[in-house]
Amino acid sequence: MSAKTISCRAAVLWKEGTPLTLENITVDPPQTGEVRIRMVAAGLCASDGHFIWGLDTDIQLELEGNPIVFGHEGAGIVESIGPEVTSVEVGDHVILMWLPQCNRCEWCSHPNTNLCLSSSFESTLYHGNNKQTRMKINGKPLLSFTGTSTFSEYSVVKETQIAKITSKADLKSVCIIGCAVGTGYASAVNLAKVHSGSKCAVWGLGAIGLSAVLGCKQAGAKQIIGVDINDNKESIAREFGCTHFVNPSTLGKSIEEYFKEIGGLDYAFDCIGNQQVLDSAYNSLNLWGSLVVIGLGARGNKVVASVAELLNGRKVMGAYYGNQKPRKNIENLVDKYISGDLPIDGLITHRIRLDDISEGFDKLKSGKTIRTIIEF
Ligand SMILES: NC(=O)c1ccc[n+]([C@@H]2O[C@H](COP(=O)([O-])OP(=O)(O)OC[C@H]3O[C@@H](n4cnc5c(N)ncnc54)[C@H](O)[C@@H]3O)[C@@H](O)[C@H]2O)c1
Ligand SMILES: [Zn+2]
Ligand SMILES: [Zn+2]
Structure with a gap:
């Protein structure tokens, strides 16, 4: 028929x-x-x-x-x-x-x-x-x-x-x-290839960021720091695998300083898409750390990496659909x-x-x- x-x-x-x-x-x-397709369910x-x-x-x-x-x-x-x-x-x-x-x-x-x-x-x-x-x-x-x-x-x-x-x-x-889930999880596991024992931070604890947290956890990351300006995200962040939660607006110091004190990050995930967050996440890396950009940002957002930083092993990766x-x-x-x-x-x-x-x-x-x- x-x-x-x-x-x-x-x-x-x-x-x-x-x-x-x-x-x-x-x-x-x-x-x-x-x-x-007869749709059964759709997410916002x-x-x-x-x-x-x-x-x-x-x-x-x-x-x-x-x-x-x-x-x-x-x-x-x-x-x-x-x-x-x-x-x-x-x-x-x-x-x-x-x-x-x-x-x-x-x-x-x-x-x-x-x-x-x-x-x-x-x-x-x-x-x-x-x-x-x-x-x-x-x-x-x-x-x-x-x-x-x-x-x-x-x-x-x-x-x-x-x-x-x-x-x-x-x-x-x-x-x-x-x-x-496809985007966040794959960004950590398939694209960044987070390694066991690593130090990760995820900016923006919506469904994308929390899926990245889960990916980091299952990849064996030792520290996973969730970063969000909404304190209500802390409990779900911990449930998904965050070992720490930080609210930059009440931290009392810059987030870059906070991460410097713990030796810098192996992997930073931007799941928001805002210039200030991109800068903070990039500047929180250790010398060879990777920034994974997931957030869809305002027009013209940029990550600026110097050649000296790249020579040290820094990486910037874009995660369209988690690659x-x-x-x-x-x-x-x-x-x-x-x-x-x-x-x-x-x-x-x-x-x-x-x-x-x-x-x-x-x-x-x-x-x-x-x-x-x-x-x-
Ligand atoms: N790359 C891709 O393929 C892809 C796929 C899907 C979604 N996205 C993008 O990922 C981002 C996240 O999507 P979502 O649905 O999880 O969003 P969401 O709105 O549910 O979550 C965003 C989180 O970021 C937090 N936040 C906002 N500004 C902040 C700041 N300055 N510092 C710290 N935390 C801050 C919010 O409190 C919220 O918890 C969006 O930009 C979306 O467009 C990208
Ligand atoms: Zn989406
Ligand atoms: Zn094709």
Whole structure:
């Protein structure tokens, strides 16, 4: 039986810096190489927030006046597949990936990057060629945020943007592996390759930072210092593996001084994206330490490293999606979760319905939540 257009509800951004609105939309059947997903759960990430709150970041949406279905973290069940789809069948459980992995291009086979030649931000706004979209509102095209649009009851995604996972996992729990956990954990384990006995610090204890903390802990770090201006983050930080918690605003000395006194850091993770934090984190390293930049920052943020520092062995790494090859890594992380070796349930502090999404983002902004999950 061929698939038909579906009418459903979705959260739409009409213009950067304005709240999402709930809309009735249509979702066309998947075309060649595409899959239509019935979303089961989606998470609210600060990266969505940056666009909703209108922060001027280095990534621009270029909506050209078109509305866009938002959300990039989520999990669901394959409802229908288009021609030539080979990796999934109707009924399979999947996590959506905001970076494609076609497994055919030169970049996908390069061991040092998780970028795919089809991963330009612009190309993920559309389906197929000629700027088509499968989602529409009153017949008008709706763009797709990162090619995933998880804040919709149904979404059409390219086959290259889904990771098939075991049906044993509760999608309402593992959906956060699609961004927060995948990014933070892989940044520590796959990219920085944190070593046993090391000294690490993580700036920003949201879901991304706490996942990096968990990665540092499982990699055997000896000291893990959580750094956050919100004291309420201390208890969850310790639960995820922090051995210390520091609030720079009440420390009584500079954070660089504090870290100098303990010999400097082997690894510093920026999970915020602010210039002052980048400077502090870089200047808190020991001579050969590594800075891992995860936070999506204001436009023009920079890390300045002198040649003398680099000659000593200092490294600066950018962790886009944790530099993981997402299809396999997400599947592996789900298996690790199922076997009890990836204790991430504590990251989900709130569960809401799609109608309450704007309140969910308000709470994220005010620091009252870690991950809020929409249950469809
Ligand atoms: N690189 C990637 O692939 C990637 C993927 C996902 C998210 N991100 C980015 O990671 C960052 C974190 O996302 P999240 O969802 O965990 O955010 P979040 O808002 O839940 O957490 C941010 C934390 O940083 C703390 N904070 C803010 N300013 C601070 C300061 N000056 N000093 C110390 N602590 C401070 C806040 O109190 C909060 O606990 C965002 O910038 C997001 O856009 C990047
Ligand atoms: Zn995210
Ligand atoms: Zn590719």
